[in-house]
Amino acid sequence: MSRIKYSPLYLEAKTELIKMIKKGDFKNNKLPPEDKLSEMLGISRSTIREALITLDREGIITKKQGIGNLIHRSTLETKMRIDLIRDFLKLLDDGGYKATVKRIKSGWTDKLTQFDTKIPSSFRDKKYFLIEFLYLANSQPAILAINIIPESVLNTTPQSEEMPFDSFKKYLSFLNKYTDEEISHSISKYAPGKANQTISKILKIKESEPIIKREEFYYGIFDKLLCYSEIFFHPHLISLTMIHKLNQ
Amino acid sequence: MSRIKYSPLYLEAKTELIKMIKKGDFKNNKLPPEDKLSEMLGISRSTIREALITLDREGIITKKQGIGNLIHRSTLETKMRIDLIRDFLKLLDDGGYKATVKRIKSGWTDKLTQFDTKIPSSFRDKKYFLIEFLYLANSQPAILAINIIPESVLNTTPQSEEMPFDSFKKYLSFLNKYTDEEISHSISKYAPGKANQTISKILKIKESEPIIKREEFYYGIFDKLLCYSEIFFHPHLISLTMIHKLNQ
DNA sequence: GAGTGGTCTAGACCACCCC
DNA sequence: GGGTGGTCTAGACCACTCA
Numbered sequence: 001m002s003r004i005k006y007s008p009l010y011l012e013a014k015t016e017l018i019k020m021i022k023k024g025d026f027k028n029n030k031l032p033p034e035d036k037l038s039e040m041l042g043i044s045r046s047t048i049r050e051a052l053i054t055l056d057r058e059g060i061i062t063k064k065q066g067i068g069n070l071i072h073r074s075t076l077e078t079k080m081r082i083d084l085i086r087d088f089l090k091l092l093d094d095g096g097y098k099a100t101v102k103r104i105k106s107g108w109t110d111k112l113t114q115f116d117t118k119i120p121s122s123f124r125d126k127k128y129f130l131i132e133f134l135y136l137a138n139s140q141p142a143i144l145a146i147n148i149i150p151e152s153v154l155n156t157t158p159q160s161e162e163m164p165f166d167s168f169k170k171y172l173s174f175l176n177k178y179t180d181e182e183i184s185h186s187i188s189k190y191a192p193g194k195a196n197q198t199i200s201k202i203l204k205i206k207e208s209e210p211i212i213k214r215e216e217f218y219y220g221i222f223d224k225l226l227c228y229s230e231i232f233f234h235p236h237l238i239s240l241t242m243i244h245k246l247n248q
Numbered sequence: 249m250s251r252i253k254y255s256p257l258y259l260e261a262k263t264e265l266i267k268m269i270k271k272g273d274f275k276n277n278k279l280p281p282e283d284k285l286s287e288m289l290g291i292s293r294s295t296i297r298e299a300l301i302t303l304d305r306e307g308i309i310t311k312k313q314g315i316g317n318l319i320h321r322s323t324l325e326t327k328m329r330i331d332l333i334r335d336f337l338k339l340l341d342d343g344g345y346k347a348t349v350k351r352i353k354s355g356w357t358d359k360l361t362q363f364d365t366k367i368p369s370s371f372r373d374k375k376y377f378l379i380e381f382l383y384l385a386n387s388q389p390a391i392l393a394i395n396i397i398p399e400s401v402l403n404t405t406p407q408s409e410e411m412p413f414d415s416f417k418k419y420l421s422f423l424n425k426y427t428d429e430e431i432s433h434s435i436s437k438y439a440p441g442k443a444n445q446t447i448s449k450i451l452k453i454k455e456s457e458p459i460i461k462r463e464e465f466y467y468g469i470f471d472k473l474l475c476y477s478e479i480f481f482h483p484h485l486i487s488l489t490m491i492h493k494l495n496q
Numbered sequence: 497g498a499g500t501g502g503t504c505t506a507g508a509c510c511a512c513c514c515c
Numbered sequence: 516g517g518g519t520g521g522t523c524t525a526g527a528c529c530a531c532t533c534a
Contacts, residue, residue: 008522029471033500044524049501057305062432062469065501066532070432072471078435083331086492172494183494184310184318187326190488192440192458210440210458218494221310223277223320240438244334246420246431246466256503281519292505297520313520314513 010050013043017051018060021071031061031069058084059243075243083242087168088135088143095239097137103163104202105132108151125150129158133165134202137237141203144232147171153179153226175227181220186229188216190240195232203234211235258298261291265299266308269319279309279317306332307491323491331490335416336383336391343487345385351411352450353380356399373398377406381413382450385485389451392480395419401427401474423475429468434477436464438488443480451482459483 017037020026031037034052038045052069055061059075080095092099109130128148135143158178165171172183193213200207211232218227233240265285268274279285282300286293300317303309307323328343340347357378376396383391406426413419420431441461448455459480466475481488 010522035500046525047523050522052501059433063501064469064532065530066499067469068500070469070471072433072467074435074465074467074471074473075433083490086494185307185320185323185494186492187322188490188492190438190460190490192460192483194458210442212438212440212460217322219320219322221312221315221318223318223322225322235440242331242436242438244434244436246334246433258503283519294506295504298503300520311520312513313511314518316519 009043010047010054013041013048014051014054016041017055018076021060021076026071029071029073031071033068056245059245062245078241078243080239080241081243082240088145089167091238092135092137092142095137097142097237098139100136100139101166102134102136103131103165104134106130106158106160106163108157125152127151129154131158131163137234140234140237142234142237144199144202146230148228148230149175149179149226150228153181153224155180175218179220179226181222181224181226183218183226184221186216186218188214190214199232203232205235209235212240257291258295258302261289261296262299262302264289265303266324269308269324274319277319277321279319281316304493307493310493326489326491328487328489329491330488336393337415339486340383340385340390343385345390345485346387348384348387349414350382350384351379351413352382354378354406354408354411356405373400375399377402379406379411385482388482388485390482390485392447392450394478396476396478397423397427397474398476401429401472403428423466427468427474429470429472429474431466431474432469434464434466436462438462447480451480453483457483460488 017031021031026032031052032040034045034048038048041048052061052063056063056069059078060072062070062072064070080091082091085091085094089099089101107130108127110127128150131147131149133143133145133147134141135145155178158174162174162177165174175183191213193211194208195203195205195211197207199205199211200209203211205211212235214229214231214233216229216231217225218229220226265279269279274280279300280288282293282296285291286296289296300309300311304311304317307326308320310318310320312318328339330339333339333342337347337349355378356375358375376398379395379397381391381393381395382389383393403426406422410422410425413422423431439461441459442456443451443453443459445455447453447459448457451459453459460483462477462479462481464477464479465473466477468474
């Protein structure tokens with residue numbers, strides 16, 4: 001079997017399985033036994049299992065010892081999953097919107113008083129570099145993201161022409177370039193709030209309308225705090241969805 | 249090496265690794281190479297890797313090809329993670345509270361007008377069984393959970409004495425027993441809202457104070473919708489935290 | 497007891513990172 | 516080029532479910 005190696009076998013198997021599931025190849029919402037799949041796809045059972053474990057983690061299937069691998073159409077159809085999709089353009093796209101983004105502000109600032117967050121003590125610089133993005137869903141304002149990078153983690157002043165990010169990946173590359181530490185993870189907190197005058201104007205909602213705010217702390221692979229972010233989600237356009245596997 | 253088999257090897261390895269990390273056994277926030285760990289713990293590399301992959305998924309470490317397995321203290325210290333902990337008692341406990349729960353209402357109902365949710369069309373019974381739980385953090389009301397089970401999925405009327413749930417696991421057992429389908433996953437949506445009179449009274453917050461509501465749909469292993477749930481989190485006591493691995 | 501997933505191993509070779 | 520994780524295989528045996 002000739003194989004052009006552009007991605008790992010288990011990911012190709014995963015893609016293939018999803019395709020087959022969507023096509024309706026499997027009856028009774030159940031996959032064939034693992035050794036059968038192994039035979040069908042010409043891949044060892046271990047590798048098939050890697051694909052299945054990924055699908056299980058994403059909620060697409062449930063692995064049940066003694067029974068089989070059960071398919072969940074309910075999760076396959078679930079859109080805008082914040083547990084899986086972090087790129088807001090992709091999130092909006094997944095929700096069926098035409099997604100675009102514009103940078104509405106960027107530059108140095110020394111006062112963070114507009115943010116009612118308790119900036120952590122590990123994060124007390126004199127100056128911060130601020131970048132604000134507005135994500136549009138079908139041209140309507142949907143997500144406002146305010147990114148704050150402390151001066152101490154930047155090696156040079158970011159260049160404006162490098163900031164027209166059209167994907168989250170590019171924002172991460174940007175951070176990698178200017179902070180000398182590769183980004184690895186983020187810690188987010190969701191909090192209830194009201195839209196103040198500024199937010200309500202930008203997101204075109206009523207003032208003091210309830211809104212969910214996400215505070216996000218980005219860390220590098222060596223655990224250095226690289227960026228703080230406040231994100232406001234349009235209360236009606238955005239659905240913050242996630243899936244949990246129970247019983248485990 | 250004698251081994252009492254009460255849990256899989258890779259989970260014991262995982263526990264052991266966490267213990268060693270917390271103890272500070274590893275310098276430079278980096279684990280020893282995988283083959284070294286394999287030798288140290290007397291376990292094959294494959295099994296060690298299963299443990300490491302779990303740790304990576306939970307954000308405790310980051311696996312970097314060519315570099316090593318890097319430890320994140322930032323995530324190890326993160327509390328009340330809704331991406332990992334689903335049992336509210338455990339969530340509160342993790343947050344450092346003394347956690348208790350009381351059932352404040354249960355019984356049949358035919359009107360769901362108090363809920364401003366669009367009950368899905370797959371869920372239009374004449375009668376619903378309703379169970380309300382109030383979770384307390386240090387005796388203060390912290391989480392209100394309203395569970396609604398449609399008549400059509402119940403085999404008999406739930407018995408009151410089986411409902412003093414002191415863990416999420418028991419609620420799942422309860423559902424398993426009365427619905428004839430084992431529970432498997434849930435789909436949650438977070439939405440902003442204001443505390444109405446009832447909610448504000450129960451949670452002891454100001455009326456019309458912004459609050460986050462979680463709507464949760466529970467599904468069985470054969471993808472049948474078994475239960476709908478509305479959950480209100482106290483805006484100040486509860487921190488809804490989650491961790492994302494980036495770059496993947 | 498047959499069927500199915502869960503755990504575990506030993507070993508081979510590839511891909512990436514850094515010196 | 517040496518070190519480290521990533522992928523993949525073949526095979527053995529265990530544990531659970533259902534009839």
